[in-house]
Amino acid sequence: MTVTVESRPTGHPGYSQTLPREPESAAIARKLVRTALAAWYLEDLVEDAETVITELVSNAVDHARLESIRVVVTRPTEKLVRFGVVDRSRNVPYMRTDSNGDNTRGRGLLLVDALTDRWGTDRYRWGKQVWGEMKCD
Template identity: 65%
Template structure:
């Protein structure tokens, strides 16, 4: 049996992994992001991208209530990298802008907004994707 890959319009593969909704999954997601960005020679974006995926996974774990989550790292174009976390809940994420008292948690989307060039949510019939985009240098 021969397996062939369908080329993407931008020529870049996507990276994705299905994970259990556990706090430990953030480490696996960070590794996936690091692998993708290193393959695309975008080393300068790795730290921000890993922080972003950590927050998106934490939100999916805390609020998603799904049996599984999916992390996707893709290049929708030569100049953008997209990090997305998919769950099966249609509830939109809410960015907290209050100080949240002395609580350490609850401001992850503020961090996502600060580290990414843009972010958003795509609703699907079966759930949602929360994503963040980072502007990158086209590969040589």
């Protein structure tokens, strides 16, 4: 008996979209994530990935400088998916560990940290990309 295994595309071009720097862009970013994961047969990651991209977009909306952001979804390797948001601010985000009283804002990177295998910031001369990676075994 012959078994055919369908390959899962990796690498470029990936998926990306430039969006307005506004809270409503999180919904468009979630759709982009769902589209990419469906194309790669990774639907089991959708729920956590949507939360990650929502938090990354929210941070960019709050802290970026210009009127647009860029959402990027790639597969750097067969075993990893990367979700990123690019903006023109060079300020590096940090993960809050204080309770900050009753304030429910400012804890997005705690969620990103909990839901991804690793996350970080790539700094560029003109801005940065904040990203999170999830394993897709």
